Amino acid sequence: MVNRILSVIALTLLTTSAIADTVQIRFINDWKWEGQAAPLLLSLDKGYFNEEALDVSLDIGTGSVNSIPKVASGEYQLGSADINSLITWRAANPGVAMKAIYMIYNAPPFAVLGRPSLGVTGPLDLEGHVLGAPAFDGAYAQWPAFVLANGILEDRVDIQDVGFPVREKMLAEGEVDAITGFSFTSYITLRENGVPDDDISLMLMSDFGLDLYGNAIIVNPEFASNNPGAVRAFLRAAVRGYQETIANPTAAVEHVLSRVEDANAEVELQRLIMAIGHHIVTDEVRALGLGGVIDSRLEKSIAQLDGIHAFEQTPSATDIFDSAYLPASATRQIKGVASILPTESGAQDTK
Numbered sequence: 005m006v007n008r009i010l011s012v013i014a015l016t017l018l019t020t021s022a023i024a025d026t027v028q029i030r031f032i033n034d035w036k037w038e039g040q041a042a043p044l045l046l047s048l049d050k051g052y053f054n055e056e057a058l059d060v061s062l063d064i065g066t067g068s069v070n071s072i073p074k075v076a077s078g079e080y081q082l083g084s085a086d087i088n089s090l091i092t093w094r095a096a097n098p099g100v101a102m103k104a105i106y107m108i109y110n111a112p113p114f115a116v117l118g119r120p121s122l123g124v125t126g127p128l129d130l131e132g133h134v135l136g137a138p139a140f141d142g143a144y145a146q147w148p149a150f151v152l153a154n155g156i157l158e159d160r161v162d163i164q165d166v167g168f169p170v171r172e173k174m175l176a177e178g179e180v181d182a183i184t185g186f187s188f189t190s191y192i193t194l195r196e197n198g199v200p201d202d203d204i205s206l207m208l209m210s211d212f213g214l215d216l217y218g219n220a221i222i223v224n225p226e227f228a229s230n231n232p233g234a235v236r237a238f239l240r241a242a243v244r245g246y247q248e249t250i251a252n253p254t255a256a257v258e259h260v261l262s263r264v265e266d267a268n269a270e271v272e273l274q275r276l277i278m279a280i281g282h283h284i285v286t287d288e289v290r291a292l293g294l295g296g297v298i299d300s301r302l303e304k305s306i307a308q309l310d311g312i313h314a315f316e317q318t319p320s321a322t323d324i325f326d327s328a329y330l331p332a333s334a335t336r337q338i339k340g341v342a343s344i345l346p347t348e349s350g351a352q353d354t355k
Contacts, residue, residue: 025057026057026058026059027057027058027059027231027234027237028058028059028060028061029053029058029059029060029061029081029082029234029238030060030061030063030079030080030081030082031044031060031061031062031063031080031081031082031083031084032063032064032065032071032074032075032079032080032082032083032084033062033063033064033065033071033083033084034065034067034068034071034083034084034085034086034142034219035064035065035066035067035186035189036064036065037064037260037263037264038188038189038260038264038272038275039188039253039257039260039271039272039273039274039275039276039277039279040188040189040275040276040279041260042245042249042253042256042257042259042260042276043242043245043246043248043249043256044062044242044245045062045245045259045260045263046245046248046249046256046259047241047242047244047245048060048062048259049259049262050245052240052241052244052245053237053238053241055241056234056237056238056240056241057237058234058237058238058241060238063080065083065084066140066168067138067140067141067142067168068084068085068086068089068090068140068142068145068219069089069139069140069142069145070140071083071084071085071222072085072089072090072093072102072222073093075102075222075223075224076093076097076100076102076224078224078226078227080224081223081224081227081231082221082222082223082224082227082235082238083221083222084108084219084220084221084222085104085142085219085220085222086112086114086142086145086218086219086220087104087107087216087217087218087219087220087302087305087324087325088112088142088145088146088216088217088305088309089142089145090102090103090104090220090222090324091305091306091309091319091324092145092309092313092315094319094323094324095310095313095315095316095317095318095319098317098319100225101225101323102222102223102224102225103222103223103225103228103323103324103325103326104220104221104222104223104324104325104326105220105221105222105223105228105235105239105325105326105327105329105330106220106221106239106242106295106329106330107217107218107220107295107296107297107325108218108219108220108221108284108295109217109218109219109220109279109283109284110217110218110283110284110286110288110289111210111217111218111282111283111286112146112209112210112214112216112217112218112219112283113143113186113187113188113189113208113218113219113279113282113283114142114143114146114150114184114186114187114208114209114210114214114216114218115143115184115185115186115187115190115191115206115207115208115209116130116135116143116150116182116183116184116207116209117175117182117183117184117185117187117190117191117194117204117205117206117207118130118133118181118182118204118205118207119175119178119181119182119199119203119204119205120202120203120205121203122178122181122182123181124181124182124205125205126205126207127150127154127156127207127212128154128155128156130156130161130181130182131156131157131160131161132160132161133161133162133181133182134162134163134164134179134180134181134182135161135162135163135164135180135181135182135183135184136164136166136171136174136175136179136180136182136183136184137163137164137165137166137183137184138165138166138167138168138171138184139165141168141184141185142186142219143184143185143186143209144184146209146214146216147163147184148312148313149209149213149214149216149308149309149311149312150209150212150213150214152311152312153212153213153214154212154213164180166180166183171183171185171190172185172190172193172194172196172197173197175194175199176194176197176198176199187206187208187278187282187283188274188275188276188278188279188282188283189275191204191206191278192271192274192275192278196268196271208282214308215301215304215305215308216305216308217297217301217302217305218283220325221239221242223235223329228326228329232328232329235329236329236331239295239329239330239331240331240335243294243295243331243335243336246284246294246295247294247338247339247340249276249280250280250284250285250338250339250340250341250342250345251339251340251341251342252342253273253276253277253280253342253344253345254273254342254344256276257269257272257273257276260272260276277344277345277346278346280342280345281345281346282346285338285341285345289338290338292333293333293334293336293337293338294336294337294338295330295331295336296327296330296333296336297321297325297327299321299322299325300321302321302324302325303320303321306318306319306320306321306324
């Protein structure tokens, strides 16, 4: 009897200790649950975060411009956001040392999408036309750099602030002539709204003068300082999710479909395939592994943005990205690539 009581006490103490050692993390996504969100949802559903003694919740977001201050304030410990929006935010808030710790999109999905039938095929065609651009859109945040890189006369472009939910519908119905957006979101949604492939002009900003990185995982600086082990653990679990998703996107997208009522499985898989093939798995990532950056390339991105915004205090690459939390390079290598994925050089084949 005494031994049984002691066993119960010991089990209780072990359980209590395990609960006490579990770190709670609230993560805000940059957007709603679409195909490209599969990797982190997979890590959550398969228990990879739990295996790292993390109690993780993943919430949808409404754009990078909103997720950045939510992580900075500590409302969320981690999140995803466009690193270029973070650069601009850091320049305006030099006293808050918030950084990115994992690069999701090695090539950014920022795009301008037009319709040739409405007179918009290339960047200069935007002059004299209406561009629908949500104020908090990560792609629209790069509009000034896109204008400069392509010699567009900005005052000849009629820019309208449109809502995220109606952006593609307005282009499909001819209420605007072009929109800004993420390639895999806006392109697929335009097709859903009945616009044929040959009437969609996809202008990836990375193909038109902007050598930028894209979305990254960001972390609250106080949380990172107090819980460095938990941040490393989160990235270990996240890398597993990205590796499995790249190897089998068809299976991974199910983790999105289970959360979205009436989701179209084919559409969300197409989004995920575009995100992986065009923006996640690049030649740089194949060589260096998932999640990292090249400082010199990031410095050029900062300089390009500085040339547009004229920052009072220009951040450095190390101010923006901290690689200290990344798993070892050997564990971040791509373990397999699904045969259904397009190649990086085939990005324009989706037109």
